[in-house]
Amino acid sequence: MAPAESHRAALSFPSGNAKTGPIAVSSTSRLTCPSSCSLAGDQGCYAEAGFRTRLHWDRLSAGRLGSTAAAFIQQVAALPAGVMFRHCVAGDQWPDPADPLRIDQALLLKLARATRHLRAAWSYTHFPMGPANQATLRQASERGLVVNASTESRSVAAGLQRQGIPAVCVLPPDAPAVFRHEGVRFVACPATRPGSQVQCSSCGGRWGLPLCAQAGRSFVVTFPAHGARAAAAARHCS
Template identity: 35%
Template sequence: MEHKYHLTRVSGNAKTGPIPVSTTSKSTCPEACPLKGNGCYAESGPIALHWNAVSEKGRGYDLDKFCSEIERLPRKQLWRYAQAGDLPGDAREINTGDLEKIVRANQGRNGFAYTHYPVDEPGNARAIAKANRDGFTVNLSANSLEHADELSRYKIAPVVCLLPEGTTKSLKTPQGRHVSVCPASIRDDVSCATCGICATQRRAIIGFPVHGSSKAKAQKVFMLKQV
């Protein structure tokens, strides 16, 4: 499956700060993501207009061109892969070859990503683990504190987690793992550009309080996992 990619060299998003961010077509979004059509922040607002343009192939470029754009970024540049979208794949399995191209293009740079691709699929787990070993940080996205415990047990990648609206203080998962609230979500003077923790290999889970116009739907996804 051919996807489209777009790189914004200087983001205008206050939460990311002025770093490069990419957008990947909707065809990359895994079927396993419960936020798909159900509270995903990227499906509304200004980012949705851009994502639609990329997804409909009127904006952006193919993977090889995208990788060449990444290779032009300065050494050690912090950048976010897929502010909307996910890793290249067929919505069930990650395309290992395509992900490896992105990882190679990132060499010497500091890219980070998040994924909802299921890691109980061995091929996905191997691809994600290798990307992290090779310097491209892929965070596993959990839908609840329980799910964060489940993903952490794989020990292949750092983990991030959905949190209820308004969460401002650190908390623990049911199995006692530490969850730190993303500082950019609770402080106006912090952004990805000044923080960068999601681009690191770490034990702490980073939590993101639900946000966006569909946050009520996203919060229901979190609460379902509490049952």
């Protein structure tokens, strides 16, 4: 089946985003966002709250910038060797045209293969983590693209992490930076700590990998609810 128009994506390198640093970043159309995302719209989505990110996302979602999935994957393959790539700063993974709650496995694995020459490649998803989507994430990770399961529940995140699925979790702003829940360690994104100079480009140290790109990590990465919709996002945390 042909990829849908929702598969439109835009690549930017080097990024001017202060949080990521000068790595390669991308967004996918708002139409990729699954109905399973509890933060969608005004419920706490940070991409909707950030003025510049939302303007860019609006234009991409309306088809006024970006490219088809096939062209986008070629652009990723042409990135210089050794750079880092954060996929889906806004938007989600490409949905299977036959099932809107299933990640398009073939397309994601094509993208993963196109990242093999990069130093690190990672992304996030709010797709439901049933067996099919978990299998897709494992296969993408084996090919070099680590897709983190995005959650707002400590218990869900801990369960996924125990099953070997890298997870991230949005928490209320007053949550501790490091703690354990149900036997799993939770560690705050270093860029979110007060006074931090860390960006994704420097996360993990000079020789390490950014935390979100570590496929075999033993901990959940946490993000405090922040921005204009922090209160809405915090209401979904458990």
